[in-house]
Amino acid sequence: MKNKNFYALVESRLPRDLNGACIETQDGLIYSWRDLHFASARIAGWLASLNLPPSADGAPPRVAVQVEKSPEALMLYLATLRAGLAYVPLNTAYQRAEIDYFLRDAQPAVFVCSPQRSADLRPLALAAGVAHVMTLGEQRDGTLLEAAAPFADGFATAQRRADDLAAILYTSGTTGRSKGAMLSHGNLASNALVLDDFWGFKEEREAGDQDVLLHALPLFHVHGLFVASHAALLAGARMLFMSRFDPKAVIERLPRCTVFMGVPTYYVRLLAEEKFDRHVCRNMRLFISGSAPLLTETFTDFQRRSGQTILERYGMSETLMLTSNPYFGIAPRERIAGTVGVPLPGVAVRVVNEEGSMCLAGEIGGVQVKGPNVFAGYWQMPEKTAEEFTPDGFFRTGDVGHFGAAVLSAGKPAHYLTLVGRSKDLIISGGYNVYPKEIESYIDRMPQVEESAVIGLPHGDFGEAVAAVVVARDPALIDEEAIIAFLKGQIANFKVPKRVWVVSELPRNAMGKVQKNALRERYADAFKIA
Ligand code: MCA
Numbered sequence: 001m002k003n004k005n006f007y008a009l010v011e012s013r014l015p016r017d018l019n020g021a022c023i024e025t026q027d028g029l030i031y032s033w034r035d036l037h038f039a040s041a042r043i044a045g046w047l048a049s050l051n052l053p054p055s056a057d058g059a060p061p062r063v064a065v066q067v068e069k070s071p072e073a074l075m076l077y078l079a080t081l082r083a084g085l086a087y088v089p090l091n092t093a094y095q096r097a098e099i100d101y102f103l104r105d106a107q108p109a110v111f112v113c114s115p116q117r118s119a120d121l122r123p124l125a126l127a128a129g130v131a132h133v134m135t136l137g138e139q140r141d142g143t144l145l146e147a148a149a150p151f152a153d154g155f156a157t158a159q160r161r162a163d164d165l166a167a168i169l170y171t172s173g174t175t176g177r178s179k180g181a182m183l184s185h186g187n188l189a190s191n192a193l194v195l196d197d198f199w200g201f202k203e204e205r206e207a208g209d210q211d212v213l214l215h216a217l218p219l220f221h222v223h224g225l226f227v228a229s230h231a232a233l234l235a236g237a238r239m240l241f242m243s244r245f246d247p248k249a250v251i252e253r254l255p256r257c258t259v260f261m262g263v264p265t266y267y268v269r270l271l272a273e274e275k276f277d278r279h280v281c282r283n284m285r286l287f288i289s290g291s292a293p294l295l296t297e298t299f300t301d302f303q304r305r306s307g308q309t310i311l312e313r314y315g316m317s318e319t320l321m322l323t324s325n326p327y328f329g330i331a332p333r334e335r336i337a338g339t340v341g342v343p344l345p346g347v348a349v350r351v352v353n354e355e356g357s358m359c360l361a362g363e364i365g366g367v368q369v370k371g372p373n374v375f376a377g378y379w380q381m382p383e384k385t386a387e388e389f390t391p392d393g394f395f396r397t398g399d400v401g402h403f404g405a406a407v408l409s410a411g412k413p414a415h416y417l418t419l420v421g422r423s424k425d426l427i428i429s430g431g432y433n434v435y436p437k438e439i440e441s442y443i444d445r446m447p448q449v450e451e452s453a454v455i456g457l458p459h460g461d462f463g464e465a466v467a468a469v470v471v472a473r474d475p476a477l478i479d480e481e482a483i484i485a486f487l488k489g490q491i492a493n494f495k496v497p498k499r500v501w502v503v504s505e506l507p508r509n510a511m512g513k514v515q516k517n518a519l520r521e522r523y524a525d526a527f528k529i530a
Contacts, residue, residue, distance in 0.1 A: 044157075196231065366397070
């Protein structure tokens with residue numbers, strides 16, 4: 001295929017019968033493949049009619065989007081690619097200050113937000129220099145679809161090269177400043193094709209069995225937007241769309257499904273439901289977990305209750321999927337709890353010690369990766385990009401882990417990767433990444449605060465929860481409630497500490513550095529694990 005636009009790949013895989021169901025919504029609406037293809041053509045037609053110029057450096061114009069999950073949101077994503085523009089998805093939990101930062105940083109030509117937030121965000125976007133501000137609601141409402149309606153049902157997908165920019169995904173940064181990971185059409189295509197094969201979609205399709213994916217993840221991160229949707233789009237699989245994860249609604253729909261993808265919190269919440277059992281999972285062939293570590297206890301409880309073995313895999317916004325436990329083979333025995341599996345075909349993964357030498361099996365070191373799935377760099381941050389790559393082109397993930405001794409996987413010896421920690425100070429809460437520095441910078445803006453330390457603590461539901469330890473200038477003037485109230489409305493809710501302790505001083509080592517380990521130990525039991 002000459003055109004490397006990711007949509008050209010989707011188009012080449014469209015089922016012969018375009019009348020077949022592509023997406024089914026929670027309220028029973030069915031969208032056919034024709035609906036998806038035609039509606040994305042109309043939106044692409046509207047985007048192309050704006051004649052947006054590329055940036056001075058040649059980067060395609062950006063379309064930033066903060067909307068609730070809907071089939072139209074997926075169509076907008078596909079339309080952006082079709083028109084040759086770059087998609088910038090934004091978490092719906094982001095508040096004004098966060099949106100302002102992303103718009104000023106990505107400098108999109110188009111911003112699409114929900115109709116409910118338009119009064120608040122439109123002036124902000126215009127002030128940030130966005131030329132076109134549109135709305136898209138959950139119920140096919142908003143100005144975007146009205147604008148796109150007169151455009152043709154056909155659109156010639158823009159010619160793109162594999163290394164052309166397709167999307168910018170913002171990830172929080174160690175310094176508190178979010179970085180935009182630039183993903184190319186080639187990154188998206190290579191990873192989607194590898195997973196199509198590795199996770200058995202191809203085999204099902206070739207056997208004439210139609211997969212049905214229960215899509216409960218949000219559409220603004222790699223997991224829900226790229227991994228889940230791309231898998232279904234390339235497989236010609238039906239997607240049952242849920243606007244948000246709801247364990248009871250998942251259990252109702254599982255008997256009609258074959259594949260489910262989620263973060264560990266989804267599995268913990270499913271296990272808390274009495275009705276979750278083998279019978280509900282009778283047609284399922286695959287449960288995938290990622291975005292955060294899955295506890296061995298969850299893995300084994302899930303196996304006992306459902307007869308299904310969760311497949312854990314590992315990825316990042318910067319790299320898409322990197323490693324996976326196997327799908328094929330004597331599957332249940334070869335999916336090893338607590339590991340993230342083997343490098344995916346075509347992806348080089350190595351574990352390196354502090355001297356830069358490769359670690360032996362069992363030896364812990366930094367995880368570095370290279371492959372057609374790895375991003376080109378951070379948007380307008382060349383120095384940061386250079387820092388994160390080794391001279392021989394490997395990306396330093398910031399994760400720390402080790403490869404185990406060789407075991408048989410699908411009949412061949414393979415080394416499984418186990419992640420044991422992170423060199424970067426990251427908290428993963430319910431599958432969302434939170435960097436303490438960002439939260440500390442907000443808390444420290446309070447005039448009553450002397451300093452703060454934000455930590456992640458074990459949490460039964462979210463895996464880890466954000467918590468803060470704060471030194472007040474005058475403890476009589478500030479308390480937990482006031483700090484939480486101050487943060488809500490300024491930063492996304494999932495970043496707001498679930499607990500705050502006001503203390504007289506923070507523990508420090510001889511060098512004066514705050515000892516976060518001591519704080520993590522002191523408050524380890526704050527969120528009793530269920
Ligand atoms: C919601 N809250 C959270 C989180 N989500 N707090 C901490 N961590 C969270 N993840 C807040 C809510 O704002 C609310 O706050 C309170 O917790 C309770 O809300 P609840 O109704 O329980 O939350 P929910 O709506 O059920 O959401 C929880 C969730 C959701 C379903 C686990 O966070 C979720 O869908 N997470 C998936 C994230 C994801 O897609 N990650 C993939 C990233 P209040 O009461 O104060 O209002 S992609 C990625 O990491 C890569 C690259 C990869 O490998 O996949």
